[in-house]
Amino acid sequence: MSVEESLANGSAEAEDVVTPWTVSSQNDTGIDYDKLIKKFGSCKIDDEMLKRFEKLTGKKPHHLLRRGIFFSHRDVNVILDSYEKGKPFYLYTGRGPSSDSMHLGHLIPFMFCKWLQDVFDVPLVIQLSDDEKAIWKNLDIEQAVKLSYLNAKDIIACGFKLEKTFIFSNLEYMNSAFYKNMIRIQRSVTFNQVKGIFGFGDSDPIGKISFPPTQAAPALSSTFPFIFKNNTVPCLIPCAIDQDPYFRMTRDVAPKLNHPKPALLHSSFFPALQGPKTKMSASDNNSAIFLTDTAKQIKTKINKYAFSGGQATIEEHREKGGNCDVDVSYQWLKFFLEDDDRLEEIRKGYTSGEILTGEIKKELIELLQKLVGNHQEIRNKVTEEDVKRYMEPRDLGFVVKNS
Numbered sequence: 001m002s003v004e005e006s007l008a009n010g011s012a013e014a015e016d017v018v019t020p021w022t023v024s025s026q027n028d029t030g031i032d033y034d035k036l037i038k039k040f041g042s043c044k045i046d047d048e049m050l051k052r053f054e055k056l057t058g059k060k061p062h063h064l065l066r067r068g069i070f071f072s073h074r075d076v077n078v079i080l081d082s083y084e085k086g087k088p089f090y091l092y093t094g095r096g097p098s099s100d101s102m103h104l105g106h107l108i109p110f111m112f113c114k115w116l117q118d119v120f121d122v123p124l125v126i127q128l129s130d131d132e133k134a135i136w137k138n139l140d141i142e143q144a145v146k147l148s149y150l151n152a153k154d155i156i157a158c159g160f161k162l163e164k165t166f167i168f169s170n171l172e173y174m175n176s177a178f179y180k181n182m183i184r185i186q187r188s189v190t191f192n193q194v195k196g197i198f199g200f201g202d203s204d205p206i207g208k209i210s211f212p213p214t215q216a217a218p219a220l221s222s223t224f225p226f227i228f229k230n231n232t233v234p235c236l237i238p239c240a241i242d243q244d245p246y247f248r249m250t251r252d253v254a255p256k257l258n259h260p261k262p263a264l265l266h267s268s269f270f271p272a273l274q275g276p277k278t279k280m281s282a283s284d285n286n287s288a289i290f291l292t293d294t295a296k297q298i299k300t301k302i303n304k305y306a307f308s309g310g311q312a313t314i315e316e317h318r319e320k321g322g323n324c325d326v327d328v329s330y331q332w333l334k335f336f337l338e339d340d341d342r343l344e345e346i347r348k349g350y351t352s353g354e355i356l357t358g359e360i361k362k363e364l365i366e367l368l369q370k371l372v373g374n375h376q377e378i379r380n381k382v383t384e385e386d387v388k389r390y391m392e393p394r395d396l397g398f399v400v401k402n403s
């Protein structure tokens with residue numbers, strides 16, 4: 001029975017939908033993430049894990065971890081156990097370049113990866129799945145590659161260390177080691193399995209059906225012989241939780257290919273300006289703030305579209321206070337305002353009615369104008385040569401200490 005049918009029958013509550021292609025919820029506060037953890041069978045990131053991060057790195061956990069925005073994981077303890085014993089790991093994340101301008105939500109996994117790379121001092125590989133977007137969005141192949149290069153500039157502007165970062169376009173980089181691993185994965189997964197995991201049907205182009213191994217292969221260190229030589233190195237993947245199906249599949253096959261199962265750190269979704277029922281869409285210009293927006297556009301969009309948890313009139317707001325759980329400005333501050341004390345002040349003030357919607361919006365506007373302006377300044381300095389350097393397959397100085 002479909003969700004719509006169950007609803008029509010009155011036999012079910014509206015279920016959240018989380019797949020790599022659709023994220024939607026009927027609830028005002030968005031996806032129920034605790035339910036999602038149960039459904040996916042992942043683990044909640046708890047205080048104990050945060051303490052472990054702190055102990056191992058000597059650094060306060062990143063605010064995206066402290067605030068539960070990265071909220072779920074698979075096997076992170078296994079990675080930390082071996083790291084503790086002096087065995088390194090590597091980080092893998094990616095992006096499907098579907099448009100030339102990335103929006104604020106796209107920055108989240110990269111901001112977080114940059115922090116992980118800094119505190120653990122490990123290599124990072126970044127997949128630009130232009131093949132995926134060419135298949136799903138029917139983009140011209142050459143255009144898809146161009147988008148990869150444009151997006152690479154935004155990614156580089158997040159501050160990744162050149163000596164420890166390899167960025168690759170699937171369409172351009174595909175080499176022998178990568179292809180061999182894809183074939184190893186392809187022959188280990190049946191059509192029935194991908195149907196079950198991704199919902200593919202008989203009429204889907206076979207490009208879709210055969211794509212998942214392309215996203216899976218970089219989670220096996222042997223895909224990058226120029227980085228890892230003959231070593232089998234565990235992989236940690238920070239990503240939004242809608243990407244989990246790819247890695248459930250990867251975790252199933254990895255042991256059969258003599259590789260450890262990749263570990264995962266899952267983030268929740270960055271809400272659209274209109275509210276947390278959907279994730280932002282690069283194709284709806286007013287649902288998101290783009291990294292190319294001007295200071296004026298940022299101000300106008302937030303003032304005009306940011307869903308407010310405040311009351312209808314000032315008098316009512318002063319009396320009843322605002323609702324931070326649905327207020328998009330507050331939710332966005334949670335993602336980007338690093339100062340915990342200030343954030344708590346805002347939460348209390350807004351909830352009690354002391355802070356008005358216009359005021360919380362003003363604080364967000366100023367913060368984002370600075371953040372986006374800063375990003376643009378750095379991005380404008382990234383040259384074609386820089387992009388080539390990051391995208392050149394090369395030794396990243398990785399060594400395994402023998403214990």
Ligand code: TRP
Nearest residue numbers: 093094095096127129215239243
């Ligand atoms: N499929 C992802 C998207 O559409 C892009 C992607 C490729 C990715 N490889 C990844 C995301 C690894 C996270 C981790 O955006």
